[in-house]
């Protein structure tokens with residue numbers, strides 16, 4: 421099945437969907453990402469491309485820019501003209517296609533998302549050994565809004581993890597200082613460690629890793645999404661069609 425992915429950046433989400441068996445086409449307005457994106461990348465405005473071509477795909481994933489929503493950027497929100505409240509316009513475009521969709525964003529954007537589901541590294545046992553031999557676990561909650569009722573595999577729980585780590589800019593790179601002095605997040609200094617932690621196998625820059633949707637998250641979504649679409653299309657789903665008609669959350673799906 422064919423998936424359209426907008427705001428593809430350096431292809432973290434892309435890699436997971438490919439592992440789940442999807443044929444992925446990316447769209448990004450920033451031509452520079454084409455150097456790192458691991459598949460076909462169309463240079464175009466996301467909302468425009470979705471409105472014009474979204475119906476040609478079986479499903480659509482979007483990661484609208486998060487800068488406007490990020491709490492740390494709030495003081496600059498009024499003066500930074502490149503940033504925008506990006507989710508509503510993208511959702512409108514997605515809904516115009518009648519296709520199942522996924523909108524990914526950061527926790528700070530949760531108020532602008534409809535019933536988002538959290539996925540985190542702990543749900544997929546994402547962990548690796550740091551350069552000092554210490555076992556570290558990925559703590560990277562990301563929100564996902566869908567119009568097809570995606571459920572998380574389990575709850576976010578790090579209570580049994582001694583050391584957690586993430587991947588974002590501006591963090592301290594000393595895990596002991598991060599945990600015991602600043603009581604904040606830790607990002608490993610070794611890029612290969614961060615890649616293993618995120619489940620990334622292809623080349624990315626540090627900025628790509630900071631913005632990356634870990635591939636195991638979208639692999640999980642991709643499997644659930646294709647199972648959902650197959651269930652909708654199977655003849656035996658006639659029974660569930662009646663049930664579907666009684667719930668307003670599912671989109672109209674054209675038979676292809």
Ligand SMILES: [Zn+2]
Pocket residue numbers: 540541542543558559560561576577578
């Ligand atoms: Zn977690």
